[in-house]
Amino acid sequence: MRHILSILLENEAGALSRVVGLFSARGYNIDSLTVSTTEDATLSRMTIVTSGSDDVIEQITKQLNKLIEVVKVIDLNESDHVERELMLIKVRSTGKDREEMKRMADIFRGRILDVTEKTYTIELTGESSKLDAFIEAVDRTLILETVRTGASGIGRGERILKI
Amino acid sequence: MEISGAEIVIRCLQEEGVEFVFGYPGGAVLEIYDAIFKQDKFKHVLVRHEQGAVHAADGYSRSSHKVGVALVTSGPGATNAITGIATAYLDSIPMVVISGQVPTPAIGLDAFQEVDMVGITRPCVKHNILVKDVRDIASAMKKAFHIATTGRPGPVVVDIPKDITLARAEFHYPQSVSLRSYNPPAKGHPGQIKKAVNLLSDAKRPLIYIGGGAVLSNASNQVTELVKMLGVPATNTLMALGAFSGSDPQNLGMLGMHGLYEANMAMQHCDVLIAIGARFDDRVISVPSHFLSSPKKIVHIDIDPSSIAKRVKVDIPIVGNVRDVLDEMLALLRQTGARPNAEHLANWWKQLEEWRSHNCLKFDANSDIIKPQFVVQTLYEITGGDAFVTSDVGQHQMWAAQYYKFNKPRRWINSGGLGTMGFGLPAAMGVQLANPDATVACITGEASIQMNIQELSTCKQYHTPVKVINLNNRYLGMVRQWQEFFYGNRYSESYMDALPDFVKLAEAYGHVGMKIERPADVEPALREAMKLKERLVFMDFITDQTENVFPMVQNNRGLSQMDLPPHMRHLQQGTVAKERDYGNLS
Numbered sequence: 206m207r208h209i210l211s212i213l214l215e216n217e218a219g220a221l222s223r224v225v226g227l228f229s230a231r232g233y234n235i236d237s238l239t240v241s242t243t244e245d246a247t248l249s250r251m252t253i254v255t256s257g258s259d260d261v262i263e264q265i266t267k268q269l270n271k272l273i274e275v276v277k278v279i280d281l282n283e284s285d286h287v288e289r290e291l292m293l294i295k296v297r298s299t300g301k302d303r304e305e306m307k308r309m310a311d312i313f314r315g316r317i318l319d320v321t322e323k324t325y326t327i328e329l330t331g332e333s334s335k336l337d338a339f340i341e342a343v344d345r346t347l348i349l350e351t352v353r354t355g356a357s358g359i360g361r362g363e364r365i366l367k368i
Numbered sequence: 369m370e371i372s373g374a375e376i377v378i379r380c381l382q383e384e385g386v387e388f389v390f391g392y393p394g395g396a397v398l399e400i401y402d403a404i405f406k407q408d409k410f411k412h413v414l415v416r417h418e419q420g421a422v423h424a425a426d427g428y429s430r431s432s433h434k435v436g437v438a439l440v441t442s443g444p445g446a447t448n449a450i451t452g453i454a455t456a457y458l459d460s461i462p463m464v465v466i467s468g469q470v471p472t473p474a475i476g477l478d479a480f481q482e483v484d485m486v487g488i489t490r491p492c493v494k495h496n497i498l499v500k501d502v503r504d505i506a507s508a509m510k511k512a513f514h515i516a517t518t519g520r521p522g523p524v525v526v527d528i529p530k531d532i533t534l535a536r537a538e539f540h541y542p543q544s545v546s547l548r549s550y551n552p553p554a555k556g557h558p559g560q561i562k563k564a565v566n567l568l569s570d571a572k573r574p575l576i577y578i579g580g581g582a583v584l585s586n587a588s589n590q591v592t593e594l595v596k597m598l599g600v601p602a603t604n605t606l607m608a609l610g611a612f613s614g615s616d617p618q619n620l621g622m623l624g625m626h627g628l629y630e631a632n633m634a635m636q637h638c639d640v641l642i643a644i645g646a647r648f649d650d651r652v653i654s655v656p657s658h659f660l661s662s663p664k665k666i667v668h669i670d671i672d673p674s675s676i677a678k679r680v681k682v683d684i685p686i687v688g689n690v691r692d693v694l695d696e697m698l699a700l701l702r703q704t705g706a707r708p709n710a711e712h713l714a715n716w717w718k719q720l721e722e723w724r725s726h727n728c729l730k731f732d733a734n735s736d737i738i739k740p741q742f743v744v745q746t747l748y749e750i751t752g753g754d755a756f757v758t759s760d761v762g763q764h765q766m767w768a769a770q771y772y773k774f775n776k777p778r779r780w781i782n783s784g785g786l787g788t789m790g791f792g793l794p795a796a797m798g799v800q801l802a803n804p805d806a807t808v809a810c811i812t813g814e815a816s817i818q819m820n821i822q823e824l825s826t827c828k829q830y831h832t833p834v835k836v837i838n839l840n841n842r843y844l845g846m847v848r849q850w851q852e853f854f855y856g857n858r859y860s861e862s863y864m865d866a867l868p869d870f871v872k873l874a875e876a877y878g879h880v881g882m883k884i885e886r887p888a889d890v891e892p893a894l895r896e897a898m899k900l901k902e903r904l905v906f907m908d909f910i911t912d913q914t915e916n917v918f919p920m921v922q923n924n925r926g927l928s929q930m931d932l933p934p935h936m937r938h939l940q941q942g943t944v945a946k947e948r949d950y951g952n953l954s
């Protein structure tokens with residue numbers, strides 16, 4: 206099953222590679238990974254989307270906690286959470302496709318960031334599945350380039366990951 | 369007053385009360401070696417290969433419960449240390465390894481003798497630190513010792529670039545460290561401990577399964593008290609020999625791939641299992657589904673939460689320091705007087721004694737050729753189970769574990785997790801330095817010993833009178849056994865056609881060499897060697913080349929489906945490996 210793990214870790218050189226190394230050494234999946242510093246510059250926050258059975262997810266969480274630089278780990282799936290990912294997608298938009306692309310972007314609440322005679326560059330945010338849906342919805346041959354940030358997640362309501 | 373980074377390193381080691389640093393110099397650590405020259409608080413042991421330094425620090429640590437310290441130069445010095453570091457990591461040995469690094473401006477430029485030590489060691493250390501500022505050396509060192517020794521212990525690497533050892537700073541050694549991201553558990557959960565005690569009093573066929581964690585947390589007294597108080601059987605892993613006395617009648621002996629029949633049968637058929645600092649690994653329980661096919665309730669005490677529920681689901685997990693948890697458990701048992709039902713226990717013991725009566729370790733004691741088991745047994749008899757014994761990896765290791773009954777913890781020193789050939793001799797050196805008056809034997813094979821034979825020279829220099837017991841079967845014996853069992857006697861590259869004359873070799877290094885070829889000479893030779901208290905004696909025992917280690921649990925079989933020695937074949941479940949037709953086996 207797909208899980209979203211949120212990790213607080215010391216903002217130190219090498220901490221990121223320890224986390225990534227753990228996943229590859231133990232054969233865990235990484236579907237996506239995002240990381241950046243937090244409001245507290247000594248801490249980074251990472252969101253990892255992974256998948257595996259409950260046992261595997263339990264091991265991943267335990268192994269992450271064992272890393273000296275990892276301060277806290279939560280599995281966002283354990284309760285309500287919101288998840289967002291950003292995608293920039295460059296599509297061919299000429300002739301009749303031009304109007305269609307604009308319409309699709311609107312339906313998915315995308316914003317057109319850059320326009321040329323032949324292309325649109327569209328910004329989309331949402332759950333990763335929504336971005337997948339957009340890619341499914343447009344004609345594949347029109348997609349010139351995509352770049353996605355990977356999901357970031359946060360608990361709903363009072364649930365807070367902080368030290 | 370400002371002092372150099374190199375001097376700071378030395379001062380840190382002194383503050384930690386380090387007695388021995390095992391190391392080897394080179395360009396990147398010359399400043400540190402110069403600072404060593406000017407001090408006399410700790411002793412430096414110049415090994416002959418960096419792997420030897422790390423194993424020696426490891427043996428020192430295992431036998432003394434102190435931190436092992438090794439010092440190596442950058443590049444090849446650092447890479448030579450890797451096998452030693454990984455060995456310590458898999459057996460959770462507290463160790464600090466200091467490696468030199470190229471100067472900070474040169475890092476990343478493929479400089480002479482540059483390797484990314486922090487990157488290379490990441491998967492085989494508990495933690496590692498690259499020091500980038502002379503003012504950080506003291507805190508990095510303090511952190512390293514703290515992390516290495518607390519929680520589940522392990523090796524920590526501190527990588528120090530040469531310019532940092534030259535730079536100067538004030539020295540302040542922190543009195544303590546607190547890391548917000550690192551808080552190892554100590555006390556177990558009282559509710560869980562209570563549940564475990566209740567479970568024990570309901571048990572019909574209880575068993576205590578002792579692992580290396582019991583040794584590492586110095587819980588030998590607690591384990592012994594628990595076993596004695598409850599009157600229950602106990603078994604220990606390869607890593608736990610001696611945590612509970614090997615000669616105690618309640619000890620069923622080692623379990624696992626080459627465990628004793630009675631121990632493996634008990635492990636399979638118990639109904640309540642108390643796992644103490646053990647981790648149900650593949651060499652112990654073999655196939656988890658088969659192990660669990662005989663229903664049992666499991667209590668698992670371990671300091672590392674990730675060891676719990678990794679290979680088997682348990683009913684009562686207790687995360688905490690083994691020693692502290694057992695103290696609480698014992699207090700509760702004393703207070704409540706809860707004990708397993710005596711009648712059930714008596715029935716269980718009847719079954720256990722029946723299993724034991726087959727004497728699975730019986731071997732041909734009247735053979736004309738020296739049986740390796742006989743050598744170990746004789747060593748046990750003449751040392752009374754009190755010697756420190758290191759070993760290498762192979763059949764000799766298993767025979768050492770089976771036939772030497774360790775009465776005390778920290779006396780059996782072997783590479784259990786990584787299975788590193790070449791560990792035995794340098795480890796013995798470290799053991800001897802930590803225990804100068806003790807008898808230290810290194811039980812090895814003619815192949816393993818050659819992997820770090822150069823350390824005979826170090827032994828000479830530092831007067832470590834190790835007794836090397838070479839069980840010489842001319843074969844990579846354990847490999848040969850697998851080839852006999854699983855590969856139709858195709859002995860691919862497991863025979864050594866050429867071997868050195870070990871007697872002459874020992875003599876060339878300045879030691880005493882002996883060659884023993886007849887069973888009748890085994891005991892007199894061992895006694896003579898023991899008399900040479902001040903000398904390293906290399907004893908080359910020419911042993912039976914065809915001997916196999918029994919019992920044996922094949923990779924894909926359950927614990928109770930052992931391959932049994934010839935005199936027990938009537939109890940065999942399923943065919944013996946070598947009589948079966950094998951496809952590919954991992």
Ligand SMILES: Cc1ncc(C[n+]2csc(CCOP(=O)(O)OP(=O)(O)O)c2C)c(N)n1
Nearest residue numbers: 762763764789813814815816843844845846
């Ligand atoms: C460094 C290393 N290389 C290879 C192995 C695989 N291996 C395990 S046991 C063994 C044979 C050991 O031979 P020897 O030391 O003579 O011991 P014996 O089994 O004959 O008692 C080998 C090659 C290992 N454990 N370690």
Ligand SMILES: [Mg+2]
Nearest residue numbers: 813814843845
């Ligand atoms: Mg051999």
